[in-house]
Amino acid sequence: MNPFNSRFVALFLFTLTALFPVHAGTITGTVTARAPTAPGESGGGGSYSSRRYKFVEKIDYDSLHDFVVNIEQLVSPPPDPAAKKIVQRDATFEPHVLPVVVGTTIRWPNEDDIFHNVFSMTDTQDFNLGFYKSEKVPEVRFDKLGRVDVFCAIHTNMHCIILVLPNPYFALVDARHRFVIRDVPPGTYRLRAWHERLPGQVKEVTVPAEGEVKIDFVLGMAELPKT
Numbered sequence: 001m002n003p004f005n006s007r008f009v010a011l012f013l014f015t016l017t018a019l020f021p022v023h024a025g026t027i028t029g030t031v032t033a034r035a036p037t038a039p040g041e042s043g044g045g046g047s048y049s050s051r052r053y054k055f056v057e058k059i060d061y062d063s064l065h066d067f068v069v070n071i072e073q074l075v076s077p078p079p080d081p082a083a084k085k086i087v088q089r090d091a092t093f094e095p096h097v098l099p100v101v102v103g104t105t106i107r108w109p110n111e112d113d114i115f116h117n118v119f120s121m122t123d124t125q126d127f128n129l130g131f132y133k134s135e136k137v138p139e140v141r142f143d144k145l146g147r148v149d150v151f152c153a154i155h156t157n158m159h160c161i162i163l164v165l166p167n168p169y170f171a172l173v174d175a176r177h178r179f180v181i182r183d184v185p186p187g188t189y190r191l192r193a194w195h196e197r198l199p200g201q202v203k204e205v206t207v208p209a210e211g212e213v214k215i216d217f218v219l220g221m222a223e224l225p226k227t
């Protein structure tokens, strides 16, 4: 008789639950961005739409992506976080934004047939990996909290951002603007929504011992000042 029948599994799960009760909740919600509107109008007006500034490129709010949500307080980083990678492919860094927990090592493979360079002049993490193709895969460990901007010295559009965060309770927002942060110890936290081109936003959130709490963010400035 197969010992892994349903009664056995049920008994096993019951025992497990009794020994290790679940004390973790889920934070879920959405992050969207809203373009500022001119006072009393929706499409902008006055000097905002004057000829002089007509062709100044504006942020396309509908196409913004790479939002990140994270708990700000230190809640205990894991002792040995798994390594991550940012790939150089078609002369871009992929992904463009990578949130990691402090202490994470990032590998930097070059999958193109041309030389790239990986460097950062960010105060907390100053490094330069030189020029290379596929002959090596350099690594950099990120031990200090904060945002690290990384560039290639050859190609204009090669830029990526690493957010070095104090705990593993963070999430990238998906294409449908939703996020989920699981297994969060119950408590009250400051939850931050981040985007590289918009002012961030912090909301207080209380995570239950079981179940989920829902919280939504709208980033961006509400209304332009009067002209």
Ligand SMILES: [Cu+2]
Pocket: 091, 115, 116, 117, 152, 153, 154, 155, 158
């Ligand atoms: Cu490059």
